[in-house]
Amino acid sequence: MFDWNGLGPAVDYVGLNNFKEIFGDKVFMKAVTNCLLIVVLSLGIQLPLALALALMVGRDLPGRAFFRMIFFMPYVLSEVITGIIWMSLFNADPSRGLINALLILIPGVQPQSFLSDLNQVMFCIFIVLTWKFFGLHMLLYLAGLQNIPREIEEAALIDGANRWQLTRHITIPMLGSTIRTVIQLSVLGSLTQFNLVWVMTGGGPVNASEMMATYMYRFGFRRYLLGYGSAVALVMFVDLLDLLRAYMRLARQEEY
Amino acid sequence: MHICDSHGKKNIRALGERTNHGYGYRPTAAKICPQEILAKVLQYLVLSFITLIIVVPLVILVFSSLKTTGEMFLSPYTIPNPPRWENYTGILFAPSYWVFMKNSLIVMVASTAGVLIVCSLASFVFARMKFRGKDLAFNFLTLGLMFPITVAIMPVYLVIRQLGITDTLTAVILVQTALEYPGTC
Numbered sequence: 001m002f003d004w005n006g007l008g009p010a011v012d013y014v015g016l017n018n019f020k021e022i023f024g025d026k027v028f029m030k031a032v033t034n035c036l037l038i039v040v041l042s043l044g045i046q047l048p049l050a051l052a053l054a055l056m057v058g059r060d061l062p063g064r065a066f067f068r069m070i071f072f073m074p075y076v077l078s079e080v081i082t083g084i085i086w087m088s089l090f091n092a093d094p095s096r097g098l099i100n101a102l103l104i105l106i107p108g109v110q111p112q113s114f115l116s117d118l119n120q121v122m123f124c125i126f127i128v129l130t131w132k133f134f135g136l137h138m139l140l141y142l143a144g145l146q147n148i149p150r151e152i153e154e155a156a157l158i159d160g161a162n163r164w165q166l167t168r169h170i171t172i173p174m175l176g177s178t179i180r181t182v183i184q185l186s187v188l189g190s191l192t193q194f195n196l197v198w199v200m201t202g203g204g205p206v207n208a209s210e211m212m213a214t215y216m217y218r219f220g221f222r223r224y225l226l227g228y229g230s231a232v233a234l235v236m237f238v239d240l241l242d243l244l245r246a247y248m249r250l251a252r253q254e255e256y
Numbered sequence: 257m258h259i260c261d262s263h264g265k266k267n268i269r270a271l272g273e274r275t276n277h278g279y280g281y282r283p284t285a286a287k288i289c290p291q292e293i294l295a296k297v298l299q300y301l302v303l304s305f306i307t308l309i310i311v312v313p314l315v316i317l318v319f320s321s322l323k324t325t326g327e328m329f330l331s332p333y334t335i336p337n338p339p340r341w342e343n344y345t346g347i348l349f350a351p352s353y354w355v356f357m358k359n360s361l362i363v364m365v366a367s368t369a370g371v372l373i374v375c376s377l378a379s380f381v382f383a384r385m386k387f388r389g390k391d392l393a394f395n396f397l398t399l400g401l402m403f404p405i406t407v408a409i410m411p412v413y414l415v416i417r418q419l420g421i422t423d424t425l426t427a428v429i430l431v432q433t434a435l436e437y438p439g440t441c
Contacts, residue, residue, distance in 0.1 A: 053306070056299055070307050073314065085313045088320075098316070098333060131310065220410050230410050 018231035028232070031210040032239075034122055038190040038211075041126045042133075047186060050134045051179075054141035055167065068142070072135040079132070083199030086128045090114040115201055118208040125197060125209055132196070133189065137182050144178030145171070180251045184244065191240060212236050363428050370433035378437075397437070408435075 022028050053071065057064040074082065091097025092113040094104050100111040114124045148171065156170050172179075194213035197203065203210040203218060216236065220229020320328045321343060322336035347353050382394055412431055413422075421427045 053303075056303060061296075061299065067303050067307065070310055074310055077314075081317070085317050089313060089316070096329065098312070101333075131313075216410070226410065226414070233408075233410050 018228050019235070021228070022231055022235055027207045027210055028212075028215055030207055031212045031215040034210060035191050035193075035212050037122055038126055038129065038193065039187050041123075042129065042186050042190050043183065045126075046130045046134055047137060047179075047182060049130070050137035050182075051141055051172075051175075053134070054138045054145060055171070057138075058142060058145045068139075071138055074132045075135045077132070079195035080199050082128065082132050083196050086124075086131075087115065087200050090124055092116060116205050118205060121201060121205065121209045125200065128196060128200070129190070129193065133186075137186065140178060140182050140185075141175065144175045148174045183251075184247065187243065187247070188240065191243075192236075212239075359425060362425055363432065366425075366429045367432040367436065370429065371436045374433065375437060 057067045057071075061067075088096065089098045092100065092111060092115075094100040094111045097111075097114075099114070103109050104111055112120060114120050152170055152174070153166060156166055161169070192213055193211055194217065197209055197211050197214050198217070201209045203214040212232070213236070216229050216232040219225045219232060316333065319333070319336055322339040322341070324340055327336070327340075378397075382390065416422055416427045416431070419427075
């Protein structure tokens, strides 16, 4: 609540002006929209993908240990290194960026400018996030799968259920609590994502990939508006808390 | 378990024949039907495709670690020829590398020890003792689980600066321990 640059005592009391400024700032609204976009995309694409893969490598597939290890590898890598690798892959010049080099092999496709394109940048970041984090989610699902007693599945088989019915009516309901945990972790992670975005784009181009955390960092530490940055952090925290409380109430209703 | 989806009623046979003694099932020689093979092939195709997506960036990382900067920009995807092992020896013999390594180790050991000591004591209290406001205190601590470092970094920085321990390992260790705390207790 102060107009404070972090040097000397905070004397310049501005009341709620910082908050007013935050909500009036188009860039902050853009950051919130971007965060929500990432949340929606990861709930809609990343988590189902992880679940499908967990079911695939779950039990009786020869070579499953190998696939599990490979899928978990990106998660072990540090986020900064991930960002650097993918920056080079997304390079707009086909002679340097692998993805563009593959794209121009398809006739009639122009090389894309991925990370420097206002409309593509968020999706590129989402791809990298998926690449890095689906292994973790898959591992959580696998842990949940192991807790399902085999007898129930056998009973269902004897009753004449087929594979799809087995998955739909036994496996997924019994994974319920795991799925709720994974959703919660994923939403939290998406909303507070900082490292990857900061390394890959720094919130650019023209704030197109700004996230709440990068916005806060930029104002708090780059421009030395510690008062304003703290206000952003507070807004972020209250948002997260409300979201989680709402989510927990919703999830508890489903419990049986 | 090998089950053909098309023969729903015969699934029971897929579980195997009852053995004469006990309750165990002895697996029958797996009956292979075309759908099953197709499903397996599809599964492996999908898995291999995803493996490829995951491995290619990592391989590129390894390859470029064996090239000079110029080579990396000229031909980013080729096998390094000749491999520049001096990149690695350069790192290993650089004095700064060992300083970084030492710092990391100090932080790791100290914060792990701190978390272990403090969290075991705290979780004992929460598990075994009854006192007023226990639930409140516990909920307050678990609040930290949904508290990402990015949100906390600003006030943490200010506290550290007030303590006059910016740019020291002590600060990193303290913060690290505090952040790990709710997850383990």
